[in-house]
Amino acid sequence: MYDHSGSHMRQRRALMSKFCDQRSGCVAELNAASMQVPEGKVVVLSFRFLDLESDNLCRYDYVDVYSGHANGQRLGRFCGTFRPGALVSTSNKMLLQMVSDANTAGSGFLAVYSAANPNERGDQYCGGRLMKPSGTFKTPNWPERDYPAGVTCSWHIVAPKNQIIEVKFEKFDVERDNYCRYDYVAIFNGGEINDAKRIGKYCGDSPPAPVFSEGNQLFIQFLSDLSLTADGFIGHYKFRPKKFPSTTVPPTTTAPPTTTRPIPLKYSAALCQQKCKRKGTPESHYCSSNFVITGTVITAVTRGGSMYATISIINVYKEGNLAIQQAGKTMSTKIVILCKKCPYVRRGLNYIFMGQADEEGRGMIAPHHFIMAFKAKNQRAFNMLKNKRC
Incomplete structure (x- = not known):
């Protein structure tokens, strides 16, 4: 199935079709190629050509690329004609696995692999396995020029078993899109791309809030498509003890026990005793607000004197430091209304x-902030907010 010529691997479509035709009831064909470079090096894989059956979810014909072996972290799944950027393993081994069904077929692909030093930085690739107590990761070309189009970077950060990982972005500028569909950074708990363990997906020009892993491993993926690019980012990580001391005020004995961290914003009881009356307009509050969004209240739970709400986002006008989660095409965020009845939401x-937004990226709404009911007919007026200069 593959023509191994030096470091080249080539799929031959005619050979694949013939093999499939000779099998009664053939549904799928699976082929794999294992790559290994000398110990102490990492594998760099580049697709020179890619033409497989196109599908948004790559369900039919696709190529999977793994760091190490099939049970290791998956660096990506590819189909169609979009050619990803170079992929870098976190060890000296990489596995490429192709699956094709018996229906629509493309011309195949041509890929080249080579060996590189783990910390080597080239214009077209980045990533690797990070195991030092602290370190830095950044997009290719940073800070001299924009990151390249069509690049994929994957960093696997591994701490000792009794520690967790903190990640902070010093500078951040990735092509903006309300759904982060084109260029983005995705961060996952654990050592692989797994949507069930995704902490967040980020783009735009506002640095994400600091991220803390649940365990001793984090996986960070950066992807750019073949169109617009931007400055890129530089981020830092460091290991922390699993139970690092909290800087927030402990909850009072009168408050019910909760797994949610106490609100770090200090406010007095008098704040919630004043008369609740909305003042101003969206235009007058826009510049003084850290974030501006429209959304639907999905959950609203009262804890103590505050209300904790989950918002399904309709539109983002100003992201600020607000932590936005994405699952498929749905974006959501967490908001705390400090005084549960002011402003009141249902x-x-x-x-x-x-x-x-607080230091953890949660939205904080006090009585003097602005909330009003949103109707579709107001959409055009709110779109003008994006053009407002502050």
Whole structure:
């Protein structure tokens, strides 16, 4: 199935078709190629040509690339004609696995692999396995020029078993899109790409809030498509003890026990005793607000004197430091209304939220911030907010 010529691997479509035709009831064909370079090096794989059956979810014909072996971390799944950037393993081994069904077929692919030093940085690739107590990761070309189009970078950060990992972005500028569909950074708990363990997906020009792993491993993936690029980013990580001391104020004995961290924003009881009356307009609050979004209240739970709400986002006008999670095409965020009845929101209704984000990326809404009911007919007026200069 593959023509091994030096470091080249080539799929031959005619050979594949003949093999499939000779099998009664052939449904799929699976082929794998294992790559290994000398100990102490990493594998760099580049696709020179890619033409497989196109599908948004790559369900039919696709190529999987793994660091190490099939049970290791998957660096990506590819189909169609989009040619990804260079892929870098976190060890001296890499596995390429192709699956094709018996229906639509493409011309195949041509890929080349080579050996590189783990910390080597080239214009077209990046990534690797990071095991030092602290370190830095960045997009190719940083800070001299924009990151390249069509690049994929994967960093696997591994701490000792009794420690967790903190990640902070010093500078961040990745092609902006409300759904982060084109260029993005995705961070996962564990050592592989797994949507069930995804912490967040980020793009735009606002650095994400600091990220803490649940265990001793994090996987960071950066992907750029073949169109627009931007400055890129530089991020830092460091290992922390698993139970590092909290800087927030412990909850009072009158508050019910909760797994949610206490609100770090200090406010007095008098804040919630004043008369609740909305003042100003979206335009007058826009510049003073850290974030501005419209969304639907999915959950609203009262804890102590505050309300904790999950918002399904309709539109983002100003992201600020707000931590936005994405699952498929759905974006959501967490908002705390400091005084549960001011402003008052109801589950299932749509609102525009304008407030401040705390150091963990949660939205904080105080009585003097701005919330109002949102209706589709107001969409055009709110779109003008994006053009407002502050």
